[in-house]
Amino acid sequence: MSRVLIVEDEQHLADGLRFNLEAEGHQAIIVCDGVQALDRLLTERDHYDAVILDVMLPGKDGFEVASSLRAAGQYVPILMLTARGRPEDVLRGFESGADDYLPKPFELAIFLARLRGLLRRRRWSQQEVAAAPAPANGAVPDVFSFAGRTLDFSTMEIRARDGSHPLTLMECQLLRYLVKNAGKPVSRKAILEDVWDLHESTDTRAIDNFIVRLRRYLEDNPASPRFLLTVRGVGYKFVPTV
Amino acid sequence: MTRRKAIAFFVAFCVLLVAAAVSLNIGWIVINARSITPLILGVATFALIITGIIVYTVFLVMEIKRNEDHDTFINAVTHELKTPIASIKLYLETLQSRALTEEQRRHFYGVMLADADRLHRTVDQVLKAGIVREKRKAGPRSPVDIGAIARECVDLAVVRHHLPPSAVALDTQADQRLMVLGEADDLRTVISNLVDNAVKYSGESVRVTVALAAPTPETVWVRVQDRGIGIPHKQLKRIFNRFYRVQTRGLKQVKGTGLGLYIVRTIAKAHGGRVFAQSEGEGRGATFTVELPRLARV
Numbered sequence: 001m002s003r004v005l006i007v008e009d010e011q012h013l014a015d016g017l018r019f020n021l022e023a024e025g026h027q028a029i030i031v032c033d034g035v036q037a038l039d040r041l042l043t044e045r046d047h048y049d050a051v052i053l054d055v056m057l058p059g060k061d062g063f064e065v066a067s068s069l070r071a072a073g074q075y076v077p078i079l080m081l082t083a084r085g086r087p088e089d090v091l092r093g094f095e096s097g098a099d100d101y102l103p104k105p106f107e108l109a110i111f112l113a114r115l116r117g118l119l120r121r122r123r124w125s126q127q128e129v130a131a132a133p134a135p136a137n138g139a140v141p142d143v144f145s146f147a148g149r150t151l152d153f154s155t156m157e158i159r160a161r162d163g164s165h166p167l168t169l170m171e172c173q174l175l176r177y178l179v180k181n182a183g184k185p186v187s188r189k190a191i192l193e194d195v196w197d198l199h200e201s202t203d204t205r206a207i208d209n210f211i212v213r214l215r216r217y218l219e220d221n222p223a224s225p226r227f228l229l230t231v232r233g234v235g236y237k238f239v240p241t242v
Numbered sequence: 243m244t245r246r247k248a249i250a251f252f253v254a255f256c257v258l259l260v261a262a263a264v265s266l267n268i269g270w271i272v273i274n275a276r277s278i279t280p281l282i283l284g285v286a287t288f289a290l291i292i293t294g295i296i297v298y299t300v301f302l303v304m305e306i307k308r309n310e311d312h313d314t315f316i317n318a319v320t321h322e323l324k325t326p327i328a329s330i331k332l333y334l335e336t337l338q339s340r341a342l343t344e345e346q347r348r349h350f351y352g353v354m355l356a357d358a359d360r361l362h363r364t365v366d367q368v369l370k371a372g373i374v375r376e377k378r379k380a381g382p383r384s385p386v387d388i389g390a391i392a393r394e395c396v397d398l399a400v401v402r403h404h405l406p407p408s409a410v411a412l413d414t415q416a417d418q419r420l421m422v423l424g425e426a427d428d429l430r431t432v433i434s435n436l437v438d439n440a441v442k443y444s445g446e447s448v449r450v451t452v453a454l455a456a457p458t459p460e461t462v463w464v465r466v467q468d469r470g471i472g473i474p475h476k477q478l479k480r481i482f483n484r485f486y487r488v489q490t491r492g493l494k495q496v497k498g499t500g501l502g503l504y505i506v507r508t509i510a511k512a513h514g515g516r517v518f519a520q521s522e523g524e525g526r527g528a529t530f531t532v533e534l535p536r537l538a539r540v
Binding site: 010012013015016017019020023056083084104105106107108109 | 317320321324325326327328329331332333335336339340353356357
């Protein structure tokens with residue numbers, strides 16, 4: 001079963017889609033504008049396997065929502081569903097970060113097939129990550145425990161006393177990298193190169209956002225971290241003390 | 243964005259040309275200060291050129307703006323046509339491919355009917371806009387009881403928008419029947435469009451009043467008042483333009499074609515009347531008044 005977020009302000013369409021997704025055995029959640037969608041996907045970090053995104057939304061439109069998600073490192077598969085079918089609209093959709101684009105009106109069977117395709121691709125890439133860790137990460141075990149916390153890279157989650165948090169793909173890879181280099185300071189540049197495979201002078205603040213999130217999962221008090229330390233002028237250091 | 247740039251460019255270009263023409267004109271005056279005929283001829287020609295430049299620029303800017311409104315309209319109509327079609331298709335395919343209970347079936351039929359109605363209204367609106375634009379004046383006129391028409395429109399709106407009957411109040415002048423000379427169908431469109439708008443822009447709590455009055459012995463007023471999102475003062479006139487849509491900043495975006503009020507104004511004018519909007523500003527509701535010539539008691 002997959003969790004799918006439907007972002008659609010037309011009540012009838014949203015209900016019809018939910019009905020069909022539920023009939024296919026998925027769980028579907030409807031939100032009716034872009035701001036709520038971003039809330040769910042970024043702020044609350046709810047776990048979704050795919051997002052069905054309408055373009056003409058009140059407030060923030062679908063293009064803006066998609067690009068905000070990607071900019072924030074949220075790589076959940078997005079299927080854009082919209083009345084705008086002109087080539088420039090389709091291109092803009094892909095540019096803003098959509099994985100697939102379907103103009104309305106659509107065939108139900110095609111819609112479901114495309115969604116299945118996205119979900120399948122996501123599953124495959126998760127299996128790939130779980131089965132063969134990226135070379136940069138060397139021999140890090142799938143499960144790593146410290147101070148009552150367990151990082152499970154195969155199921156992509158953190159388990160702690162207060163429950164478990166799902167991890168995104170990038171969060172998982174970043175954690176693996178930090179675990180591999182435990183005790184040593186690692187620079188932001190090294191993280192960008194080894195985890196993201198980015199060699200240009202990219203803005204390194206994206207990493208800081210990831211660290212802030214990881215601290216929220218790992219630390220008792222994210223404001224004064226014990227495990228995920230900032231090394232001034234360098235980057236970060238992971239200290240898995242007991 | 244690019245349109246705004248285009249407008250800025252043409253306006254700047256116009257200012258430049260006018261400045262050039264004015265300085266040439268001054269030069270001409272200085273050179274020909276002594277001979278009257280070339281002086282007058284020259285000044286007149288320059289005046290003509292300057293006027294021409296300004297007229298062309300104004301025309302151009304107006305066309306660019308009209309073009310923009312037209313684009314908005316195409317987008318809105320595309321959306322208004324495709325969304326209900328997509329929905330109907332989705333429900334039909336669901337009905338076709340899945341095992342459903344009788345109750346689900348009935349529910350789906352209801353949804354599809356509502357979508358068909360929405361589609362019908364959009365198509366009607368677009369066609370009506372074309373028709374009223376064509377005819378402007380003609381058409382068979384007959385005495386019409388505007389109170390009866392208002393009652394029909396209010397009843398229809400209550401059913402169409404699934405409202406409690408108290409949401410739309412009607413205040414007819416009970417002591418007298420207010421008659422106007424016109425086409426009942428068109429007048430029905432006028433009141434219906436205004437009531438629909440009032441409901442659409444009311445948000446969650448709909449409280450609309452339709453009131454009839456005779457401010458002078460020769461005129462009839464139909465006032466439709468809502469307590470909805472209101473209209474910014476600057477836009478009170480523009481809203482009657484074809485394709486124009488109020489820019490709502492809030493989260494609630496109201497869907498529509500931008501034709502409703504244009505139709506209202508065109509029909510009101512064809513009946514020798516007028517329509518105007520009043521609003522205390524954003525969030526404070528709006529009042530639309532249609533003024534029509536009253537038919538004296540026969």
